[in-house]
Amino acid sequence: MEETSDTPDDELDRAFLALADPVRRAIVARLSRGSATVNELADPFPISKQAVSKHIQVLEQAGLVTRTRDAQRRPVHLAPERLEALTAWIDRYRLVRESQYRSLDALLGSTGPGAPPHHHAPPPDKEHPS
Template identity: 65%
Template sequence: MDKVELADPAISEEDRLNRAFAALSDPLRRRIVARLAQGDATVNELAEPFSVTLQAVSKHLKVLEDAGLITRRREAQRRPCHLDPEALGRLTAWIEGYRQTVEERYERLDALLASQENQP
């Protein structure tokens, strides 16, 4: 799957979220995303701190790319990876919606408990 497929309107938002969360389920991929949040990097640069092969890092990058979290471009002989902030924004918006719902429920529970404490 390439970036064009992710822009395909036939792919639901839920499917996009599922792919992104599945990609982020791996700790090494989360560390790669954290590194890319600091700036673009090549496969060699991304593999440097890990005790895995370049091929393994490339496979992880492919999963992140298929999930729409990163893009790669060619700059002469380099192919730097770039974190897509829009993809992270979609994840954040999804999480934020649930966080607000849960927070409201706890506020109602707190109010209920406080009202019962004040009763004889």
């Protein structure tokens, strides 16, 4: 069981943070139907183009979109691999594995922030998620 097999913490940070904004999610949704330019992306939103440009930069730094150059236009394309990395992360924890692991790990030992936790062996409480 490897955590973060190919996705560093920073990248997960940026990717989740990028999707934590409705404007950026709408941009992703729109890009999934085809690439678009900044103006096209900015059009449906009541905010300035500069703000949308910033959103796109956030998405780009998160690895969720890429950009090419076509004259003065900078078309934006969705980069689905990063989205798959997110589902990969989530899928590791969607399934709550209970009984057998609980005895091993109720506490933890060696984890700093940013590193996935390991296990220890202290007094587990017996609450199960309904």
